[in-house]
Amino acid sequence: MPQWTIDSPGRLTFGEVTALNVRVVAGRLAVLASDGPPTLEVTEVDGSPLVVTHNDDGRLTVAYKDLTWDGILGWLRPGPRRTTLTLTVPKTCAVQAGVVSASAVVAGMEGSTGVKGVSGEIVLDNVTGEVQAETVSGSVESRGLAGDLSFSTISGDLTVAAGRPRRLRTNTVSGRVTADLELxxxxxxxxxxxxxxxxxxxxxxxxxxVSVHTTSGRIESAFPELHTTSAPGTRSLRGRLGGGMASLTATTMSGAVTLLSGSPAGRRGEEKA
Known part of the structure; x- marks a missing residue:
């Protein structure tokens, strides 16, 4: 099993990669789908070195020795751990990407993708497979979502632009969810x-x-076909738009829920063309 210790900028090329596990603290991470040979390009390393292993079964790991996948969200160790790196892998490769305060971009993947972050910004660009994203306060932006996305956070925000999800599940405490969808x-x-x-x-x-429920939050809708009801301790918005079949359910305690009407970003671009 080949192993490398990365303590300075450099580039590595690998054989077959079927699964990627990358874990960094601060800096910038990019995981990009590519038809070419899998590569790792490191342009910055400050502090502890990264350890790279490539198993015979195709599993590639790029991480600090003491930063585990399960320990990402609770990372509290002091000291500089900054790196800037780009990984290119096949689009069907399974990806686990963990960051503490680093920003991360995952683009073009079609397999299963897991992303964990504490406070860094995460961008999912044209990821069409099954995605699980978990943050503490970091934001997640999804562009061109066409697969399944499950998002959970305490105070991080989720933005979905031009989304056509099969499944979209979000669970937040105080984080804001903004979604531009074509179901x-x-x-x-x-x-x-x-x-x-x-x-x-x-x-x-x-x-x-559509089914919307809130305990004390405000509900606003641009769809007159939907009906609002109120009772002590609850407000609801229900109804069917068009012929139904798809489903949208939103539940809050005190958070406001707003439904807007208009073409999603993807269709707006087609209409202009």
């Missing part, structure tokens, strides 16, 4: 929040069932 007939969206606001933009001709 397929089999698309299902489930959002839970304690005090964070939820804003969803849907096409005016969407076919979906």
């Amino acid at each position: 397929e007939p089999t698309g299902h969206v489930t959002m839970h929040s304690v005090s964070g606001a939820i804003v969803v933009r849907l096409p005016h001709d969407v076919d979906t069932d």
Whole structure:
């Protein structure tokens, strides 16, 4: 099993890579889908060196020895751990990417992707597989989502631009969720929040069932077909848009829920063309 210790900028090229596990603290991380040979390019290393291992079964690990996948969200150790690196792997490669305060971009992947972060910004660009994202206060931005995304956070924000998800599940405490969606007939969206606001933009001709509940939050809707009801300790918005089939469910304690009507970013671009 080949192993390298990276304490200075450099580049490595690997054979077959079927799974990637990368864990860094601060700096910048990019994981990009590529048809070429898998590569690692490091342009900055400050502090402890990175350890790279490539198993015979195709598993590639790039990490600090003392930073485990399960320990990402609770990382408290002092000292400089800054690195800037780019990894290119096949688009079907399974990816686990963990960052503490580093920013991360994962682009073009079609397999399963797991992302963990504490306070860094995470961007998922045209990721079409199954994605699980978990942060403490870091934000997650998804562009061109066409797969399954499960997002959980305490105070981090989630933004979904031009999304066509099969499944979208969000769970936040105070984080804000903003989603620009075009739902397929089999698309299902489930959002839970304690005090964070939820804003969803849907096409005016969407076919979906809608169910919104809040204890004390405000509900606003641009769809007159949906009906609002109020009772002591609860407010609800329900109804069917178009012919239904897809589903959108949002539940909050005190967070506001807003449904907007308009073409998602992807369709707006097509209409301009």
